Amino acid sequence: MLADPLQELGADIAACFPEVLHDVNTPTRQHFALRRAAGQRAIAMTATTEAPNTVRLLVVR
Numbered sequence: 001m002l003a004d005p006l007q008e009l010g011a012d013i014a015a016c017f018p019e020v021l022h023d024v025n026t027p028t029r030q031h032f033a034l035r036r037a038a039g040q041r042a043i044a045m046t047a048t049t050e051a052p053n054t055v056r057l058l059v060v061r
Contacts, residue, residue, distance in 0.1 A: 005055050006030060009047050020045075 010030035014022055017034055024031035027049075034043040044060045 006047060006049050009055060009057070013045060013047070 006028070007030075010022070010025065010032075013030070013032055014020055017032070019035045021033045021035060022030070023033060029049075030047040032045040034045065036042055041061060046058045046060075048056050048058075050056045
C-alpha cells in the first residue's frame with residue numbers, strides 16, 4: 001500500500017520526464033508541463049484525487 005498515491009504518481013512522472021516542469025503540488029492535485037522544442041506546444045499533465053481510492057491522470061496536448 002502506498003502512503004500517498006498522488007505523491008507517488010507525481011514522483012514517478014518527474015523521474016520519467018527530465019524536461020518536465022512541476023508547477024503545482026497540493027494534497028489533491030499535481031500539475032506538470034512537459035516542455036517541447038521551439039514552436040511546439042507543451043504537454044500538460046494533471047493528476048488529481050477523485051475519491052479515496054481513485055487517482056485521475058489527464059494529459060492534454
